[in-house]
Amino acid sequence: MSWWTTRQNESHASGDAELMMVPRWSMALAVLTFAAMQVVFHVILPHHKHELLPMRLMMGFFWGSLFASYALLLGYVSQDVKRRDMSAGMWMLVCVVLPCGIGAVVYFLLRQPVLSRCPNCSTQIASSYHFCPQCQFQMAPVCGLCHRGVKITDVFCTQCGHDLAVDGAPARLRAYSDQ
Numbered sequence: 001m002s003w004w005t006t007r008q009n010e011s012h013a014s015g016d017a018e019l020m021m022v023p024r025w026s027m028a029l030a031v032l033t034f035a036a037m038q039v040v041f042h043v044i045l046p047h048h049k050h051e052l053l054p055m056r057l058m059m060g061f062f063w064g065s066l067f068a069s070y071a072l073l074l075g076y077v078s079q080d081v082k083r084r085d086m087s088a089g090m091w092m093l094v095c096v097v098l099p100c101g102i103g104a105v106v107y108f109l110l111r112q113p114v115l116s117r118c119p120n121c122s123t124q125i126a127s128s129y130h131f132c133p134q135c136q137f138q139m140a141p142v143c144g145l146c147h148r149g150v151k152i153t154d155v156f157c158t159q160c161g162h163d164l165a166v167d168g169a170p171a172r173l174r175a176y177s178d179q
Helices: 001-015 022-045 050-083 088-098 099-110
Strands: 113-116 124-126
Touching: 022 050, 050 088, 050 099, 088 099
Parallel strands: none
Antiparallel strands: 113 124
């Protein structure tokens, strides 16, 4: 087993699945942009006054980190749009063209929710739905009286006070049962 496979298994176990969405091309671009900023500040723009060396080090690190972070952000957006079934080309163009990261902020404000599949009919539905719109399969527990979402550990509805035990919810939606 290679070190990369081990690293992937450990990160999935620790809940870093979101960070694993950043593609390798984006990571390589981030390293290259960071290195390019170091070359700019230490080779192309050298200064012969040695007292300015700390300032050059700080500026190279700051601008290198800024551009590297932007490259990682673009990589994340390129993968996230596919997961959310959105137009990848349009959102990458928005993120690159709008200055100072404004495109990325617009993307995070306007992105669609992550879609999941109904286990009964395989229709793509938003994760906030309680029932599948195609086959009425119950996806999440709801109160039988007011039909609002409840937590799977609730005994009573938090909105209307209804006793959830009398609703007869499917066993897969009950965390605890008295039986």
